[in-house]
Amino acid sequence: VENHPLLNCCTHTVADIPGLIPGAHQNKGLGFSFLRHLQRCRLLLFVLDASGPDPHTQLSQLQYELRQYSPSLCSRAGLIVANKMDVSRAASESVQVIRKHTPLPIIPVSALHHWNISSLISALHTLIGSESSKGALVELCTLDQHT
Numbered sequence: 001v002e003n004h005p006l007l008n009c010c011t012h013t014v015a016d017i018p019g020l021i022p023g024a025h026q027n028k029g030l031g032f033s034f035l036r037h038l039q040r041c042r043l044l045l046f047v048l049d050a051s052g053p054d055p056h057t058q059l060s061q062l063q064y065e066l067r068q069y070s071p072s073l074c075s076r077a078g079l080i081v082a083n084k085m086d087v088s089r090a091a092s093e094s095v096q097v098i099r100k101h102t103p104l105p106i107i108p109v110s111a112l113h114h115w116n117i118s119s120l121i122s123a124l125h126t127l128i129g130s131e132s133s134k135g136a137l138v139e140l141c142t143l144d145q146h147t
Contacts, residue, residue: 022061025068035069043127044078048098050108051087055094056101077127079105081120086110 021029038044046062048055059080066073080098085091085108095108107123109116 020062020065022065024065032069035066035073038066038073039070042077043124044073044076045081045124046078046104047081047083049084050082050091050094051084052094055082056097059098059102077130079107079123079127082106082108083111086113086115 019029020034023029024031024035044066046059048058052058063074080102082091082095082098085095091108095106098106105123107116107120109120111117
């Protein structure tokens with residue numbers, strides 16, 4: 001993300017990771033190489049499909065894999081991006097359920113319609129600003145639902 005007005009002209013590296021599958025902590029899929037990469041990150045974004053049947057389970061599975069590999073990964077600064085808020089009314093209910101189970105901030109968005117993206121960028125700015133060094137690496141973690 002370079003020179004976005006909400007990021008005060010700072011450059012930050014963002015890495016998009018293709019998906020963390022169940023069993024990654026046992027070296028399934030990209031396994032250890034994927035999780036090793038996450039250890040270099042200061043911030044974690046958990047991108048959830050809020051229109052799906054159970055986004056809370058998506059988050060729980062992601063956090064379980066991280067915790068099994070290295071408990072310190074779950075203590076990293078981060079936030080939850082609840083995507084696909086445009087798909088159904090159930091998405092709003094899903095966000096409320098997730099809020100009951102996590103202290104992480106939740107930013108509802110629609111990537112398709114670019115809805116609430118400025119709020120996401122502002123939240124990222126706040127998180128990055130709270131870190132001690134500039135240029136923090138931010139990981140986007142998504143759970144691969146095709147396995």
